[in-house]
Amino acid sequence: MIRLDGVSFRYRAAPQPALREVTCQIRPGELVGLLGRSGSGRSTLAATLNGTIPHLVRGELTGEVRIAGEDIRSKRPRDLADRIGFVFQDFEAQLFSTNVALEVAFGPENLGVERAEIARRVAHCLDLVRLSHLTHKAPAALSGGQKQRLALASVLALTPQILVLDEPTSDLDPAGRRELLDAIRSLRQGRDLTLLMIDPETDEMGWADRLIVLDEGRIALDGTPAELWDEADRLEALGVKGFTLAKLAKALGAAGRWQDAAEAALAIRSAGWRAAPGAAERLHEADRRGSDGETLLELDGLAHRYPDGTEALAGVSLRIRRGEFVAILGQNGSGKTTLVKHLNGILTPSGGDLRLLGKSLRGQPPSVLSRQVGLVFQNPDHQIFAERIWDEVAFGPRLQGMSEAEVNRRVEEALEAVGLQGMGDLDPFILTKGSRQRVAVASTLATKPEVIILDEPTTGLDHRELQGMMALTRRLNEAGHTILIITHAMDIAAAYARRVVLMQGGRVVGDGPTRRIFAEESRVRELGLTAPPVVQVGNRLGVPALTLEELVGGLTRGAEEQGRGGGA
Amino acid sequence: MNLFLYLDRDSIVHRLDPRTKLFLLLTSFAVAVLFFAPGPLLVLLAVLLAYGALAKSLGNLGRIWVLLLSIAAVSIVSWSLFAKGVTPLFWRVTWESLGFGVGAALKIDGMIISGLIFLSTTKTEEIVLGLIRLRVPFQAAFAFSLAIRMVPTIIGTAVTVTEAQRSRGLDLESGGPLARLRTYIPLLVPIFLHTLRNTDQLAKALESRGFGAQRQRTSLLTIGFHARDLIALMLGAIILIAFCFARFA
Numbered sequence: 177m178i179r180l181d182g183v184s185f186r187y188r189a190a191p192q193p194a195l196r197e198v199t200c201q202i203r204p205g206e207l208v209g210l211l212g213r214s215g216s217g218r219s220t221l222a223a224t225l226n227g228t229i230p231h232l233v234r235g236e237l238t239g240e241v242r243i244a245g246e247d248i249r250s251k252r253p254r255d256l257a258d259r260i261g262f263v264f265q266d267f268e269a270q271l272f273s274t275n276v277a278l279e280v281a282f283g284p285e286n287l288g289v290e291r292a293e294i295a296r297r298v299a300h301c302l303d304l305v306r307l308s309h310l311t312h313k314a315p316a317a318l319s320g321g322q323k324q325r326l327a328l329a330s331v332l333a334l335t336p337q338i339l340v341l342d343e344p345t346s347d348l349d350p351a352g353r354r355e356l357l358d359a360i361r362s363l364r365q366g367r368d369l370t371l372l373m374i375d376p377e378t379d380e381m382g383w384a385d386r387l388i389v390l391d392e393g394r395i396a397l398d399g400t401p402a403e404l405w406d407e408a409d410r411l412e413a414l415g416v417k418g419f420t421l422a423k424l425a426k427a428l429g430a431a432g433r434w435q436d437a438a439e440a441a442l443a444i445r446s447a448g449w450r451a452a453p454g455a456a457e458r459l460h461e462a463d464r465r466g467s468d469g470e471t472l473l474e475l476d477g478l479a480h481r482y483p484d485g486t487e488a489l490a491g492v493s494l495r496i497r498r499g500e501f502v503a504i505l506g507q508n509g510s511g512k513t514t515l516v517k518h519l520n521g522i523l524t525p526s527g528g529d530l531r532l533l534g535k536s537l538r539g540q541p542p543s544v545l546s547r548q549v550g551l552v553f554q555n556p557d558h559q560i561f562a563e564r565i566w567d568e569v570a571f572g573p574r575l576q577g578m579s580e581a582e583v584n585r586r587v588e589e590a591l592e593a594v595g596l597q598g599m600g601d602l603d604p605f606i607l608t609k610g611s612r613q614r615v616a617v618a619s620t621l622a623t624k625p626e627v628i629i630l631d632e633p634t635t636g637l638d639h640r641e642l643q644g645m646m647a648l649t650r651r652l653n654e655a656g657h658t659i660l661i662i663t664h665a666m667d668i669a670a671a672y673a674r675r676v677v678l679m680q681g682g683r684v685v686g687d688g689p690t691r692r693i694f695a696e697e698s699r700v701r702e703l704g705l706t707a708p709p710v711v712q713v714g715n716r717l718g719v720p721a722l723t724l725e726e727l728v729g730g731l732t733r734g735a736e737e738q739g740r741g742g743g744a
Numbered sequence: 745m746n747l748f749l750y751l752d753r754d755s756i757v758h759r760l761d762p763r764t765k766l767f768l769l770l771t772s773f774a775v776a777v778l779f780f781a782p783g784p785l786l787v788l789l790a791v792l793l794a795y796g797a798l799a800k801s802l803g804n805l806g807r808i809w810v811l812l813l814s815i816a817a818v819s820i821v822s823w824s825l826f827a828k829g830v831t832p833l834f835w836r837v838t839w840e841s842l843g844f845g846v847g848a849a850l851k852i853d854g855m856i857i858s859g860l861i862f863l864s865t866t867k868t869e870e871i872v873l874g875l876i877r878l879r880v881p882f883q884a885a886f887a888f889s890l891a892i893r894m895v896p897t898i899i900g901t902a903v904t905v906t907e908a909q910r911s912r913g914l915d916l917e918s919g920g921p922l923a924r925l926r927t928y929i930p931l932l933v934p935i936f937l938h939t940l941r942n943t944d945q946l947a948k949a950l951e952s953r954g955f956g957a958q959r960q961r962t963s964l965l966t967i968g969f970h971a972r973d974l975i976a977l978m979l980g981a982i983i984l985i986a987f988c989f990a991r992f993a
Contacts, residue, residue: 226952228948228951228952232947232948232951252951253948253951253952254951254952254954254955254956254957255957257951257952257953257954257957258954260952261952262948262949262952264945264948264949266942266945268897268942269942269945269946269949270945270946270949272890272893272946272950273868273869274748274750274867274868274869275752275867277964278867278869278964278965281963281964282953283953283954284954284962285961285962285963285964286953286954286955286956286957286958286961287954287957287958288957288958288960288961288962289962290962291962291963291964291966294962294964295964298964312752313752314748314750314752316748316896330953331952331953334953334954483807484807517907520911522907522910522911541915542910542911542913543910543913543914543915546910546911546912546913547913550911551911553904553907553908553911555904557934557937557938557941558901558904558905558908558934558938559905559908559909559912559930559934560934561929561930561931561932561933561934571912571914571930572912572913575912575913575914575915576913605937619912620911620912623912623913
């Protein structure tokens with residue numbers, strides 16, 4: 177049993193406490209989902225459970241944290257390692273051994289467990305996460321999903337009764353996420369493991385026993401997923417996404433809780449809803465509008481081989497027209513990032529050609545190409561270096577040798593476009609991840625490139641930041657910029673992109689209007705991706721909708737049907 | 745892209761005790777330091793290449809050949825021009841200065857190749873175990889192994905940061921020395937901060953997996969001396985003595 181009693185924590189030098197008088201109990205065997213906007217105190221709360229706070233993070237902790245009745249505030253994480261396991265979001269930083277087996281052995285070795293027992297635990301834990309066939313592989317050579325399952329196994333080898341997972345799926349593609357969640361589910365069978373999971377995706381937490389929503393360091397909501405099912409408005413006021421299927425049910429005036437798309441579709445149909453006549457045609461017709469810009473980028477048989485022999489791109493041919501909004505989807509390692517790095521000259525193709533407005537880009541350095549093609553990297557911290565936001569954004573224009581007056585104008589414009597006007601004097605490092613991402617976008621925007629490419633722009637953002645970021649990209653698109661995004665968030669691709677390019681093994685294996693691509697659900701699944709819940713429900717009802725609004729708008733209820741509600 | 749050097753292969757060198765391999769590494773360093781003339785250093789290089797072939801690790805040379813060649817080129821050119829000699833060859837280059845340059849190139853490249861073979865055949869965990877048996881405290885031995893592990897991570901970060909800044913138009917090739925120094929600031933700041941943040945994460949991950957919980961740590965890997973180690977140690981000693989004999993006698 178975990179018991180928190182009036183727990184408050186203030187980070188050293190922080191003006192506000194990160195946790196305020198948190199009191200709660202978590203029963204053995206419970207699976208608790210911790211939700212909340214970024215900065216709400218989720219990770220801080222988790223860090224108090226194994227002594228990371230206050231022993232590794234400086235600050236002021238008050239209140240009592242008890243585990244199985246024992247006050248643990250004087251205990252360091254290492255003293256609690258055999259009771260509380262931690263899996264972190266960043267797999268690079270938590271895997272450091274030469275091979276998979278040694279990674280799992282590291283924990284028990286630290287605790288002085290006998291060698292034979294270590295070997296037994298390594299075999300057992302790798303079996304639990306289905307990595308037994310990779311014992312001798314280097315962790316660096318694994319896929320994202322495998323890395324995170326390895327991190328899980330390496331913690332399980334310490335035989336903890338409590339497991340804390342801090343955004344373990346954020347960096348994973350849909351297949352990797354599924355693999356990890358499956359592994360976690362199977363762990364709970366036949367053992368009394370208490371699980372505390374921080375996850376920004378409410379839809380992924382429907383199987384939890386209980387959801388706790390934090391807001392400004394306090395518990396704002398606490399209930400079972402069933403109890404919070406209808407609370408989309410309250411959840412979203414707290415910066416947390418509501419359950420998608422619940423929002424759908426509400427929009428259709430249906431009661432009841434649906435576990436998945438199949439169940440939802442069945443209930444909706446039995447409540448008398450049908451696809452409105454001509455709904456599919458209308459939606460497809462709407463897609464055709466505004467897709468006739470001139471060809472901007474042409475890729476012909478683009479190939480790239482890394483120095484170690486890996487064939488990252490095996491002949492990619494694509495046409496991108498001016499004004500398009502394209503999502504490039506595919507599993508980790510399918511070549512998405514390698515592809516876009518060619519478009520601004522960071523990488524040189526080992527075969528094939530690429531042209532911008534008919535002019536070959538081969539041999540053109542990024543210092544020239546960046547004026548036309550802007551690439552925003554996944555992690556803003558890989559590029560932010562200045563002490564003022566203003567200087568950061570001015571970096572690109574200054575490199576292009578613009579006059580100070582022009583630089584001024586560009587920076588002000590870019591800051592305004594991303595909603596950071598008047599904040600130019602702030603230090604970018606005190607901002608949240610979402611705002612740092614905006615600074616990165618602004619610094620690309622300031623050079624006014626025709627094409628803007630965003631590599632996973634929403635990773636690590638909370639619901640509201642994510643909405644803001646995507647609204648920004650839509651505005652940029654409407655202002656005439658051609659947008660390419662790489663993302664693992666299928667609902668974002670569905671809601672914003674008008675065209676989807678599917679990649680696998682360095683090839684384009686699907687390319688077309690978003691609606692048509694997601695209509696082939698099984699094909700999408702074969703590629704390790706998943707159609708978002710709304711799309712899945714729509715496909716089952718014959719409405720090729722990409723958003724909730726489209727789905728609801730495409731349904732009609734016959735007058736002869738009786739029985740409101742439905743649901744299970 | 746895999747930046748780690750260890751090769752998971754089965755060779756007699758892989759099976760040697762890490763302490764034996766450490767001894768062989770230090771032996772090769774000692775020989776390299778002893779000589780300046782190209783002849784004996786060429787012999788050392790040949791021995792090292794044979795050792796590498798036995799270790800099935802020469803494939804890794806392909807990953808650093810650019811480094812090896814550029815070190816050789818820089819050292820041969822600069823020593824040829826600046827070292828003093830008596831037998832003129834052409835322009836200011838003498839036979840002696842050229843020989844010294846070639847020797848220096850062989851010396852440095854030989855040491856790098858020897859280190860490469862060691863890291864290609866020895867897991868960092870084995871290095872830690874070996875150092876502990878040599879009475880190095882565990883914390884120090886582990887810190888050493890982490891340092892080795894950090895190198896590829898930092899290189900990876902540096903590559904990404906460089907790409908991100910080049911995407912913004914940063915031109916690393918143009919400008920005078922002072923201007924160039926300034927162009928590196930946008931690279932160094934993110935690399936440094938990112939590495940710092942990574943290290944902080946690593947510290948938390950290590951501690952939450954019980955690092956430092958017990959004085960007596962156990963180990964899944966086992967190391968120990970076998971007949972092959974005895975043979976390898978004797979061969980190493982013979983080579984060292986032979987080279988010393990050649991140098992001083």
